[in-house]
Amino acid sequence: MGSTEVTSVPKKSSESNDVADVYGSNLKILPCNNQVKELQTILRDKNTTRSDFKFYADRLIRLVIEESLNQLPFSKCVVTTPTGAKYNGLKYQKGNCGVSIVRSGEAMEQGLRDCCRSIRIGKILVESDADTHEAKVVYAKFPDDISERKVLLMYPIMSTGNTVIKAIAVLKEHNVLEENIILSNLFCTPIAAKSLVTAFPQMKILTSEIHSIAPNHFGQKYFGCSRFIVGETTNIQGKDI
Amino acid sequence: MAAKMQHFDPPSSASSESDDTEVCLDEKEIFLADELCEDAEHYRRSDIGTPTPQSPRPPSTGSQRSPRSRRQRTTSLSQSSKKTSAESILRSKTRTIYTAGRPPWYNSAGQQVEPFVIGICGGSASGKTTVATKIIESLDVPWVTLLSMDSFYKVLNEKQHEMAARNEYNFDHPDAFDFELLKTTLQRLKEGRMVEVPIYNFVTHRRESRTKTMYGANVIIFEGILTFYNVDVLKMCDMKVFVDTDADVRLARRLRRDISQRGRDLEGVLKQYSTMVQPAFYYYIAPLMVHADIIVPRGGDNEVAIELIVQHVHTQLQLRGFKLREKLAHSYIGQPLPSSLYLLPDTPQIKGLHTFIRNKETYRDEFIFYSKRLIRLVIEYALSLLPFEDVTVETPQGVLYPGKRAATDKICGVSILRAGETMEQAVRDVCKDIRIGKILIQTNQQTGEPELYYLRLPKDIKDYKVILMDATVATGAAAIMAIRVLLDHDVAEENVLLVSLLMAESGVHSIAYAFPRVKIVTSALDPVINEKFYVLPGIGNFGDRYFGTEPSSIED
Numbered sequence: 001m002g003s004t005e006v007t008s009v010p011k012k013s014s015e016s017n018d019v020a021d022v023y024g025s026n027l028k029i030l031p032c033n034n035q036v037k038e039l040q041t042i043l044r045d046k047n048t049t050r051s052d053f054k055f056y057a058d059r060l061i062r063l064v065i066e067e068s069l070n071q072l073p074f075s076k077c078v079v080t081t082p083t084g085a086k087y088n089g090l091k092y093q094k095g096n097c098g099v100s101i102v103r104s105g106e107a108m109e110q111g112l113r114d115c116c117r118s119i120r121i122g123k124i125l126v127e128s129d130a131d132t133h134e135a136k137v138v139y140a141k142f143p144d145d146i147s148e149r150k151v152l153l154m155y156p157i158m159s160t161g162n163t164v165i166k167a168i169a170v171l172k173e174h175n176v177l178e179e180n181i182i183l184s185n186l187f188c189t190p191i192a193a194k195s196l197v198t199a200f201p202q203m204k205i206l207t208s209e210i211h212s213i214a215p216n217h218f219g220q221k222y223f224g225c226s227r228f229i230v231g232e233t234t235n236i237q238g239k240d241i
Numbered sequence: 242m243a244a245k246m247q248h249f250d251p252p253s254s255a256s257s258e259s260d261d262t263e264v265c266l267d268e269k270e271i272f273l274a275d276e277l278c279e280d281a282e283h284y285r286r287s288d289i290g291t292p293t294p295q296s297p298r299p300p301s302t303g304s305q306r307s308p309r310s311r312r313q314r315t316t317s318l319s320q321s322s323k324k325t326s327a328e329s330i331l332r333s334k335t336r337t338i339y340t341a342g343r344p345p346w347y348n349s350a351g352q353q354v355e356p357f358v359i360g361i362c363g364g365s366a367s368g369k370t371t372v373a374t375k376i377i378e379s380l381d382v383p384w385v386t387l388l389s390m391d392s393f394y395k396v397l398n399e400k401q402h403e404m405a406a407r408n409e410y411n412f413d414h415p416d417a418f419d420f421e422l423l424k425t426t427l428q429r430l431k432e433g434r435m436v437e438v439p440i441y442n443f444v445t446h447r448r449e450s451r452t453k454t455m456y457g458a459n460v461i462i463f464e465g466i467l468t469f470y471n472v473d474v475l476k477m478c479d480m481k482v483f484v485d486t487d488a489d490v491r492l493a494r495r496l497r498r499d500i501s502q503r504g505r506d507l508e509g510v511l512k513q514y515s516t517m518v519q520p521a522f523y524y525y526i527a528p529l530m531v532h533a534d535i536i537v538p539r540g541g542d543n544e545v546a547i548e549l550i551v552q553h554v555h556t557q558l559q560l561r562g563f564k565l566r567e568k569l570a571h572s573y574i575g576q577p578l579p580s581s582l583y584l585l586p587d588t589p590q591i592k593g594l595h596t597f598i599r600n601k602e603t604y605r606d607e608f609i610f611y612s613k614r615l616i617r618l619v620i621e622y623a624l625s626l627l628p629f630e631d632v633t634v635e636t637p638q639g640v641l642y643p644g645k646r647a648a649t650d651k652i653c654g655v656s657i658l659r660a661g662e663t664m665e666q667a668v669r670d671v672c673k674d675i676r677i678g679k680i681l682i683q684t685n686q687q688t689g690e691p692e693l694y695y696l697r698l699p700k701d702i703k704d705y706k707v708i709l710m711d712a713t714v715a716t717g718a719a720a721i722m723a724i725r726v727l728l729d730h731d732v733a734e735e736n737v738l739l740v741s742l743l744m745a746e747s748g749v750h751s752i753a754y755a756f757p758r759v760k761i762v763t764s765a766l767d768p769v770i771n772e773k774f775y776v777l778p779g780i781g782n783f784g785d786r787y788f789g790t791e792p793s794s795i796e797d
Contacts, residue, residue: 037629037645040644041645045636046635046637062617066614080600080602081600081601081779081780082779082781085777085778087596089595090592091593114614216638
């Protein structure tokens with residue numbers, strides 16, 4: 001999957017080996033190439049306009065979602081092509097769903113919809129207490145049979161990982177198996193990565209970059225609404241200007 | 242000397258017959274050739290009535306679109322078109338020859354095959370045009386470019402203009418021609434490149450603001466009164482024909498032409514003839530006869546001479562070789578894949594998407610949805626192959642971030658009709674406001690060769706990185722032609738990215754061999770091409786499945 005093809009950017013392949021050493025094999029980084037790097041650069045650049053920000057964020061999200069879907073199970077199958085020849089293909093398995101963490105996780109919903117038209121999508125709203133900074137779940141709505149599904153959990157920015165840890169706890173309360181969770185993420189700090197792989201060793205994580213600075217302006221810039229509107233901005237955006 | 246009376250427009254060419262639609266053709270053709278000086282109008286064939294292979298689709302490109310829906314004009318422009326005589330059909334007693342698709346003008350390695358240049362020289366009204374027409378007719382090669390020296394008259398200043406009005410300006414003197422421009426034009430044509438030929442207006446004695454776009458062809462015929470005058474031009478002619486018609490006959494023709502067709506008076510014509518045309522003929526034109534390989538007495542009526550010329554040209558063309566597709570399909574078996582091939586990583590998603598779109602049971606709704614997903618991945622991957630440069634940006638978090646930026650924003654897409662157009666949306670989705678050009682290439686059902694019919698490219702395409710799109714590549718014949726077109730428009734080879742969903746190995750080899758610096762991007766590589774040039778196991782005809790135009794009897 002991911003790490004097999006990093007032909008165009010050799011420098012990155014060594015990095016992804018390091019990643020496996022530090023964080024274990026369940027954390028994967030989107031194969032980096034110049035193109036991905038450019039998207040990340042644009043998203044981090046403070047001079048990027050909102051319109052550009054959303055445009056390029058959506059592109060990066062699409063790539064991350066496509067790569068996340070590669071973590072889903074599939075089975076072999078043979079189909080007949082219009083030329084009459086046989087093609088040895090793969091079939092996706094049913095029984096998946098998406099779960100987005102409000103608000104910035106919802107930015108990734110469209111990307112998922114663009115790949116899986118009728119997938120079910122649940123939501124979790126996690127807010128942090130203004131005084132204690134402790135994350136707590138305010139709202140959660142899932143498909144009834146979520147415990148039997150693979151869950152694609154979407155959240156673009158992780159700086160401490162607290163919000164996501166809380167969300168996963170909720171999923172587990174709903175009897176979702178840890179190994180059935182795939183976390184889709186754009187930007188992750190080493191701290192968050194470490195605490196997540198430690199807390200949930202069986203969960204798969206896909207991110208596009210591990211970097212000590214998280215672009216915390218993501219939700220605000222993507223949606224164009226400043227903090228105090230909806231929960232998660234106050235949570236991880238404490239230091240943001 | 243004034244314009245030739247019946248000078249048909251450059252990219253005339255011989256091809257299939259059919260006289261039945263002649264009348265309509267006539268009008269249509271004039272309009273489009275006359276009005277649009279943009280690129281490639283010349284590649285287009287007439288809008289209506291042409292016996293084009295409408296149905297069986299070219300398997301490799303899948304790209305086909307009927308050009309007939311375009312441009313139904315009602316206004317008549319025939320008045321102006323007479324002046325500039327921009328007509329792209331030839332008519333003779335037996336048949337009509339019109340601009341058909343342009344067949345390959347390069348060999349199987351994608352390299353230019355030098356066109357065969359026939360220079361025709363002769364006095365005014367000696368029948369050069371008739372000879373040229375007859376040669377084109379009997380040659381029966383699909384693509385001939387006819388270049389007339391009349392296009393290269395110099396622009397007259399006020400004084401000269403007045404002289405011309407008094408029939409005192411000498412149009413028969415070598416100084417009346419812009420030989421420098423002529424030289425470069427012919428040279429470029431010989432290299433198979435695109436040229437802008439000026440359109441000379443004999444009323445204003447100026448070049449019109451628009452130009453005529455022409456392309457090199459298998460055969461270029463270059464005719465005029467002083468075609469052998471310039472040494473460099475003379476060297477470029479592979480065959481030199483002098484049309485030698487008796488002076489009386491020429492004068493008679495000229496009188497008839499100028500008086501009845503150009504509304505001039507007898508006095509003026511005779512004055513011009515005796516003071517300039519005739520002296521110039523003896524002084525400048527007649528001596529050029531020594532350069533000729535063949536002298537054709539009596540002009541167009543001399544069938545034996547024309548037959549000889551045609552035979553020689555045929556032999557020459559055969560030596561240069563133009564049979565492509567078959568050659569392409571059968572070489573390179575078992576060779577290692579070229580390094581210019583960039584295959585998308587074989588992930589379960591990509592494999593799964595291929596499973597959907599290859600399955601003949603897949604409904605069109607799903608076919609479109611999943612092919613779009615796949616296309617997006619291919620395009621994203623292709624973009625990563627463009628040049629990037631290091632940049633450092635400031636983040637809202639107050640930290641500098643070392644990143645990358647595309648080294649150029651001059652990126653354009655070019656889709657090969659029709660299947661390539663399915664990829665346009667994805668390119669627009671990833672590159673804001675990108676320009677997209679189009680190329681229509683169809684397979685000639687008789688020869689099995691690809692032919693170029695239509696072309697629209699961004700201006701200054703030479704400065705762009707070009708993402709060339711076709712959904713599937715089988716033999717690569719269409720892709721090679723498209724790349725050749727881009728190179729002829731001065732796009733650098735390394736600036737071309739050929740992007741496709743599915744390619745056959747042999748096609749990849751052919752393209753990589755012909756154009757080693759073109760980057761080839763695809764999401765899957767199939768091993769075989771069948772005898773109908775379909776890829777196996779393949780996808781079927783991508784365009785048909787996407788647009789829902791499969792022949793109803795596809796079952797088997």
